[in-house]
Structure formats: structure tokens, C-alpha cells
Amino acid sequence: xxxxxxxxxxxxxxxxxxxxxxxxxxxxxxxxxxxxxxxxxxxxxxxxxxxxxxxxxxxxxxxxxxxxxxxxxxxxxxxxxxxxxxxxxxxxxxxxxxxxxxxxxxxxxxxxxxxxxxxxxxxxxxxxxxxxxxxxxxxxxxxxxxxxxxxxxxxxxxxxxxxxxxxxxxxxxxxxxxxxxxxxxxxxxxxxxxxxxxxxxxxxxxxxxxxxxxxxxxxxxxxxxxxxxxxxxxxxxxxxxxxxxxxxxxxxxxxxxxxxxxxxxxxxxxxxxxxxxxxxxxxxxxxxxxxxxxxxxxxxxxxxxxxxxxxxxxxxxxxxxx
Numbered sequence: 001x002x003x004x005x006x007x008x009x010x011x012x013x014x015x016x017x018x019x020x021x022x023x024x025x026x027x028x029x030x031x032x033x034x035x036x037x038x039x040x041x042x043x044x045x046x047x048x049x050x051x052x053x054x055x056x057x058x059x060x061x062x063x064x065x066x067x068x069x070x071x072x073x074x075x076x077x078x079x080x081x082x083x084x085x086x087x088x089x090x091x092x093x094x095x096x097x098x099x100x101x102x103x104x105x106x107x108x109x110x111x112x113x114x115x116x117x118x119x120x121x122x123x124x125x126x127x128x129x130x131x132x133x134x135x136x137x138x139x140x141x142x143x144x145x146x147x148x149x150x151x152x153x154x155x156x157x158x159x160x161x162x163x164x165x166x167x168x169x170x171x172x173x174x175x176x177x178x179x180x181x182x183x184x185x186x187x188x189x190x191x192x193x194x195x196x197x198x199x200x201x202x203x204x205x206x207x208x209x210x211x212x213x214x215x216x217x218x219x220x221x222x223x224x225x226x227x228x229x230x231x232x233x234x235x236x237x238x239x240x241x242x243x244x245x246x247x248x249x250x251x252x253x254x255x256x257x258x259x260x261x262x263x264x265x266x267x268x269x270x271x272x273x274x275x276x277x278x279x280x281x282x283x284x285x286x287x288x289x290x291x292x293x294x295x296x297x298x299x300x301x302x303x304x305x306x307x308x309x310x311x312x313x314x315x316x317x318x319x320x321x322x
Contacts, residue, residue: 006018025311030078039066114277115245153177153235168196172233203224204223266298
């Protein structure tokens with residue numbers, strides 16, 4: 001068992017900012033996430049998408065935002081436990097103890113849950129079950145990896161159309177396949193894709209992936225029964241995802257529809273356990289990255305007082321410590 005002041009469960013933007021803020025408060029930090037790299041949904045689902053509502057950045061790509069947050073926290077040397085779940089919450093001497101899926105046991109002064117929607121799993125592309133090679137992607141961490149590829153994107157939501165827009169300048173070709181002739185994506189995004197002349201194959205499904213070790217093409221079957229062969233080096237399946245709170249659901253938290261109820265200090269109903277970001281719930285909640293940053297600071301400052309009752313709630317201004 002190791003001692004840590006604050007264990008942060010979730011390495012998305014809110015969790016990363018909380019890691020900085022806890023370090024700023026002089027607290028030792030462990031950041032835990034089931035994904036293999038920091039950034040949460042931003043890294044996994046839209047690293048190249050431009051975000052316009054982060055204070056101080058007129059526009060910033062998701063990957064760049066995550067890199068900046070990691071750099072900001074790095075000055076306080078947080079510990080990262082990536083590729084690991086926080087499985088069990090118990091208490092010893094009225095303090096939280098976390099048991100991780102990798103066998104680590106952390107004795108914590110406080111726990112801050114910033115897990116967004118919890119763990120999430122991409123919905124599979126059915127025909128991919130019969131294909132054991134490489135080239136079927138559910139997320140695109142690095143657009144440059146698909147430079148010069150013939151890319152087939154499967155889906156009709158915002159992610160599918162965002163990938164189409166992002167890949168169009170660098171791919172040899174981009175084709176979007178959707179099983180209906182109506183799309184869930186934002187109308188403005190659809191118009192931009194259509195204006196670029198990106199082919200939209202509707203009322204169709206990818207029925208077969210060609211190739212052995214890698215994707216070398218695919219068959220698309222239309223509702224009419226007609227089958228077309230499309231060139232493809234990569235297939236991006238943007239079919240959405242399923243979310244699951246996983247072990248968090250067993251911690252005795254007050255949960256409503258995958259969200260954890262908190263009070264104005266971001267405290268949950270469990271002692272010394274706080275929540276911030278998209279996973280938290282209270283009247284008037286607005287789920288934005290910008291809101292999560294403020295909630296992270298509120299949670300950490302209140303946790304600091306719980307950990308050390310002699311500490312001040314207000315931390316002072318960071319510019320005073322320059």
C-alpha cells in the first residue's frame with residue numbers, strides 16, 4: 001500500500017487540470033485511467049478536431065489541448081497509472097483506499113473522479129469480425145498515419161463527418177458509407193463534406209473487407225442488393241460507442257443515469273470522494289470542458305481542506321508564486 005494525497009480517476013482534460021491544481025496546492029497526485037494515454041475522449045475520439053470554447057484559445061486542436069495540459073501538470077510530477085482501472089474503493093482509518101486492476105493499492109487523502117462518461121467502448125463493425133488483418137480503425141489518434149490512403153468511413157454522425165473533413169486534405173480518397181439516407185451529423189458539417197465532393201454512399205453497409213494482413217479494399221452492399229467494391233487501405237468505423245461506469249457503480253455513490261451527484265464543493269455522498277467534469281451532476285449542470293476546469297479547481301481546493309483542516313480553502317493566486 002502506498003500513500004498519495006489525491007487519486008484522480010480519469011485522465012481527460014478535467015482530470016489533467018486537476019492534477020496541475022493539486023500539485024499547485026502542494027499535494028501528491030496519482031492519475032488513473034483505463035486508456036493507454038492521457039486525454040480521455042479527446043485523445044481517443046477527436047484529437048485533430050478544433051475546439052473553439054476553451055478560454056484563452058480562440059481555436060485549439062484536441063491533441064494540442066491535451067499536450068498543453070500534460071505539460072502544465074508536469075511541473076509537479078504527477079504519477080500516471082494508465083491502462084489501469086480503479087476497481088475497488090474501501091476505507092482504512094476513514095481514508096479512501098483504491099485497488100487498481102494492475103495490482104496497485106493506493107491509500108488516499110481524497111479521491112477525485114473525473115471519468116467523463118466512464119469507460120467507453122466503440123461499437124464494432126460487424127464484418128470486421130471475419131477480418132484479422134490491420135487497417136480497421138475505430139479512432140484515428142494520428143491523422144498523418146492515413147496520408148495517401150484510400151479511406152472508407154462508416155457512419156452518419158458527427159464523428160464520421162469530422163473524420164471525412166480532416167482526412168480529405170491528406171488521403172488519396174475518402175468515401176463515407178452510411179446505412180441510411182439521413183445523417184445525425186450537424187447540417188453545417190454535412191454541407192461542408194458535400195461541397196468538397198466527398199462521395200456519400202447511402203442505404204448501404206460494408207459487407208466484406210478484402211485483404212489478408214492489411215485492408216486492401218471492401219465490398220459495400222446496397223439495400224437494393226447491388227454490391228460495389230471500393231478501394232480502401234483503411235476503414236474508419238465511426239459507429240458511436242457504449243458507455244459504462246464499470247467498477248464506479250459499485251462504490252456506493254449517488255448515481256443517476258451514469259452521472260454522480262455532488263454538492264457545491266463537488267463532494268459526493270462518500271467521504272473524501274469528489275467528482276468533477278462530465279461525470280458530475282447538480283442542478284443547472286452544463287457539460288463543457290471549460291466548466292470542467294472550474295469544477296476541478298473547486299474540487300481540489302475543497303479536498304485540500306479535507307486532507308489538512310489547517311489549510312486555507314482559497315489557495316491564493318498562481319501569479320503570486322511566479
